[in-house]
Amino acid sequence: xRNIRTYQEVTHDTGSELLEQVVDQxxxxxxxxxxxxxxxxxxxxxxGVGKSAVTANLAAALAAKGLSVGAVDADLNGPSLGRMLGVxxxxxxxxxxxxxxxxxxxxxxxxxxxxxxxxxxxxxxxREPAMGGFIWxxxxxxxxxxxxxxxxxxxxxxxxxxxxxxxxxxIGRLLELVPDLDQMLLVTTPSETARFxxxxxxxxxxxxxxxxxxxxxxxxxxxxxxxxHVSDLFTGDGxxxxxQETGLPVWAEIPFDPRLGTATDSGTPLVITEPKxxxxxxxxxxxxxxxxxxx
Numbered sequence: 001x002r003n004i005r006t007y008q009e010v011t012h013d014t015g016s017e018l019l020e021q022v023v024d025q026x027x028x029x030x031x032x033x034x035x036x037x038x039x040x041x042x043x044x045x046x047x048g049v050g051k052s053a054v055t056a057n058l059a060a061a062l063a064a065k066g067l068s069v070g071a072v073d074a075d076l077n078g079p080s081l082g083r084m085l086g087v088x089x090x091x092x093x094x095x096x097x098x099x100x101x102x103x104x105x106x107x108x109x110x111x112x113x114x115x116x117x118x119x120x121x122x123x124x125x126x127r128e129p130a131m132g133g134f135i136w137x138x139x140x141x142x143x144x145x146x147x148x149x150x151x152x153x154x155x156x157x158x159x160x161x162x163x164x165x166x167x168x169x170x171i172g173r174l175l176e177l178v179p180d181l182d183q184m185l186l187v188t189t190p191s192e193t194a195r196f197x198x199x200x201x202x203x204x205x206x207x208x209x210x211x212x213x214x215x216x217x218x219x220x221x222x223x224x225x226x227x228x229h230v231s232d233l234f235t236g237d238g239x240x241x242x243x244q245e246t247g248l249p250v251w252a253e254i255p256f257d258p259r260l261g262t263a264t265d266s267g268t269p270l271v272i273t274e275p276k277x278x279x280x281x282x283x284x285x286x287x288x289x290x291x292x293x294x295x
């Protein structure tokens with residue numbers, strides 16, 4: 001059986017300089033992040049839990065508190081964070097020190113694959129060999145995420161949020177690039193299926209020794225916009241079970257509010273337009289917890 005060596009096992013000059021390029025890129029990434037006080041991943045492992053909406057509103061809430069905030073949309077194939085923060089169509093400029101990110105109306109610096117595509121409905125396609133494209137895809141996507149983190153001119157930031165796409169493999173990809181991650185917020189819902197999937201992400205983050213782990217329960221009930229009454233959207237209590245099984249703290253319980261989706265669709269986070277809404281208050285409280293744990 002052929003033995004394929006990893007980069008860590010190669011200690012000599014390869015001739016192709018591939019190993020040297022990888023090491024140099026990792027050094028550039030580490031150097032760039034020395035200007036960031038705290039890198040915070042907003043992840044889940046489960047799709048459809050509202051993670052990007054939480055990220056967009058959390059970023060705007062932190063910026064409203066006077067912090068310098070950046071946000072990376074790590075979902076390369078289905079980017080939405082730029083649209084939610086109101087930077088769709090923004091022009092990026094390439095400087096000697098790196099690509100200048102877009103700046104949202106709320107003051108958040110944003111980098112998203114959407115800003116690199118000329119057509120709004122264009123699917124993402126990689127330049128790769130005709131056969132075995134799947135072999136290259138993970139490598140190329142990891143390289144793009146590294147560029148978003150290390151080759152963008154973020155400057156000095158208090159917080160850099162990373163909106164991680166669904167799948168524990170995507171969480172693992174980020175942890176390889178940023179092994180000393182400061183905080184990870186794991187977004188879940190009361191759904192039992194969400195509990196089952198997010199528990200795997202909790203284990204992965206713990207094994208990677210992430211600095212601070214916390215749960216965010218999204219769509220935890222529906223708030224009536226007329227009377228303010230909160231009713232359950234789910235029959236299960238997966239979020240409560242997840243809290244008990246993992247022992248992780250729940251930093252926020254965000255009720256479902258149709259205005260939250262409407263606001264992010266328009267590129268104006270609800271925490272800015274309606275800060276007194278129940279869901280906005282929950283996210284503003286979440287921002288306080290994040291600030292308390294900035295390293």
